[in-house]
Amino acid sequence: MNKILELCLGILTAMGGFVEIGELTFVLNAGSKFDYRLLWVVLLGVIGIMVYGEIAGRIAAVRAQPVFNVIRERAGIRLGLLTLAAATLVCLLTCAAEIGAIALLWQLLSGWAYRPLLLIALVFFLLVIWFLPFKAIERIFGLLGLLMIVFVCAAWSTNPNWHEVATGLLPSLPPGHSDQQLLYAYFAVALMSSVMLPYETYFYASGTIEDKWTPNDLQFNRLIVIVGFGLGGLLAAALLVVGKQILGPGQIEAGLPGTAALIAATQFGRAGLWVSMAGMFFAFAGAAIETALSCAYNTAQFFGWPWGKFRAPRQASRFVLCWIVVLVLATLVVLTGVDPIKVVEYSIIFSVVILPLTYFPLMVISRDSDVMGVYVNGPITNTLGWIYFVLISIAAASAIPLLVLTHGGQG
């Protein structure tokens, strides 16, 4: 019974922690600008994160080795250090955007000035990570992030044309001139990156070790990534639908978290507004904590320092110092007044560049029967893993040129 409860909680936590500010913004804007034409990218990204999430979780459960331990071992110090620096920068920017988005939400509710709210958010995160156990952090923010389901209900209540929705699962170029098609390609790359954000894999694999999983938990691992991330993907698809249905007709751009809250308010009134605000708060706060901890996990694992919430802060002191520094730096970034949505757009585009560097060592080690024994990749995982490796490499190579050619996604 306990196992079933654990499994359900794991699935719901994975679903609740799936969406963060970058994904929310890109998915809503993708729906607003291109109708359902980018729905296939959401599906593609969700299968990708399932494949690599399962691999990372399996390696962690079998070898007790998290992602950056594997990267250091297989890619060596040169390429490994480059990956670490890039991953840290991307996680730092994502964390900054989440903190900024939370301050914007609080500003909407309280009317207080933005900058003091950023400092309050910093103190809140320092206290939460210092005092709460890993399991509690995972569960509180993951489960309460499920309030975002209000957007699934909103999508349903808009009565979309389901035939058109289904057509969106097949790739199709938008009509119009080449600028519009370049923008479509930019959104496709950004959307895929936002669904497959690398910190999700870092955090998931480290969490597997925090939760002391063993090879006996591999079925759990598979079910959680397939069902949990699958339901998270459903939430992302619902956001795309409401983007098309509600923002599309008015050509409204989702530039602030408040836009998403208004979508829920138009469908369900005051209750929808409150539920969506609460859901976004827990989803963004969960992402801020995950990115800050991911930076600390990665650095500690790369250099072989003691790490983990299961150790007392004094015993894993450099790990603790890392997440404190990341939270402080992330707050300083948004204190400069930079738009958090702009920050997250750049972090998502740069994320795609490091995806191949992160996933190649994982693929190499997970298909090596010398190190994985009977838990080596099956033919389906191997095939999907390499197909996705080619796809993310193409996306990585085209991300920066597309960013420049579309003037940062402005068209």
Add this chain to the structure above:
Amino acid sequence: MRRVRAGRDTLDLYRQVLDHELIDCEDLPCGTVDDMEVEGSVGESLRVTALLVGPGAWGPRLPALFAYLARRICGTQIVRVPWREVAEIGEKIKLCSRAAPLGLGIKDRQVGLWFAKIPGSEKSVP
């Protein structure tokens, strides 16, 4: 942990030792094998005499600019762990002794002292 016994298995130093995590006899992570010290000369067989741990050992393995930055930011400290201290070689390399007498994990203990006065610093919260 898969054990490698001398004389029975071949040890690929590059794949099985270099860049692997070190843990002390109490299973506490205490660094990564950043480089190795090898003894021998032309015509003789080579012998690993020590594992090198610390930012000072990164230099020869990094491009010049990265090596310079690493030196400026992280310093040049190297801890030499004699090969005889290696107890087991597997996913992680286990040492026979605790980290402190070998000079490993010193920074962790120093930073740990800063946190010692904060409530909750001694308590693990799994």
